[in-house]
Amino acid sequence: MNTSRHTRLAVLGTLSDLHRQPIAYDLNCLRALVADLAPDLLCAEITREAWEGGNLSTAALEVREALAPVVAATDIVLVPVLPTSKQYADFTPATGWHRDLVRTFDRLLQWGQRAADRPEAVNGALFGAFCHTLCALTELMWTAEDRAAWEAQNRALAENIVQAVRRDIGRRVLVAVQCQRKHWLDARLRREADVELVDYWEL
């Protein structure tokens, strides 16, 4: 149906409900950005059951109040790619110095989130390096079981994205995910031969 065999894909990091913080940036920025990019497909962090059942209550604030309204009023098709509703903040060490250290990282991340007041900032190099480092350190503090669960969730999410790409090859695909998944997904999706990974502003 579509003659192009290459899919242009960009991963857009969002703050989501990460660390239970109110989102610092105006969601209108995110709405305008996604509407302006006008991707053919928008892979978003919501489970298929929740999306098809019209139940947005468990979805992140950005999906509920920014992505879903834009999708309803445009030709953008939302593809739900979240395998389970478990969030990043659900993986936390229960006791000991690991917990104290994670709380410290969390406070630093909260400060960073307040400083990153626009989607452009969240996806910028500075916040990217800061956030990625702290998230990686936080993950080291988790139990091996939690790390495996997080890794498995990311793998399943990536698999759902790849399936969406293969179902409709040659389209422009935007993946909007919590920013701590972005580095992992970028590395994973770059390995796909039929995917051309670009920055979101190049989509």
Added chain:
Amino acid sequence: MDHPSITVAISGRYPLDRAGLAALVASLPGLRVVPPESSPPPRVLLWECGEKLSADLPRSLPGMAILLIVGEIESPILPPGVAGLFSKDEKPEALGVAIRQVARGEQYLSPSLALALLARGEAEAAPHDFDMSILTDRERQILALLGEGLSNKAIAARLYLSVRTVEGHLANLYTRLRVHSRTEAALVAIRHGLASKVR
């Protein structure tokens, strides 16, 4: 990254209706409200036409698609020069999808109006000498959803495909079925009992 807005003019009988529609359209992404007499002409003219489709229909201009906003109507058939009928029982944000569809040169019929049309027994009059085996599984799926009265966007959303992909399949379908409109194709789906198979 910047995509040009689709220009939309609002017209109709009552100022309150026009003002409400203009506010709604202005709030939808990628659309821009312009005066009906603007030059170049608006890409889409929204016309709030009340109960009677034939009353005071606007004149169609080259490059301009007319989308009628209708309440309950007796005959949901597209009048000449009209690209689509948008029912007042649809969700407001669906107007953005309808405007985009007619702006691309497609027809638009709200699902409730499409179902009303199909329920009028016209399926019996539809041509039925088609060999459905010439269609791919995906084309049969799309034809079935068309027979349920879904818009292109709704079909795409149901199948997790892009709207452009669905439109490509529909163009192929029309050629293979030798039909000229989505209504004719939907009637074929009903006549062959495809529509119920996707429920």
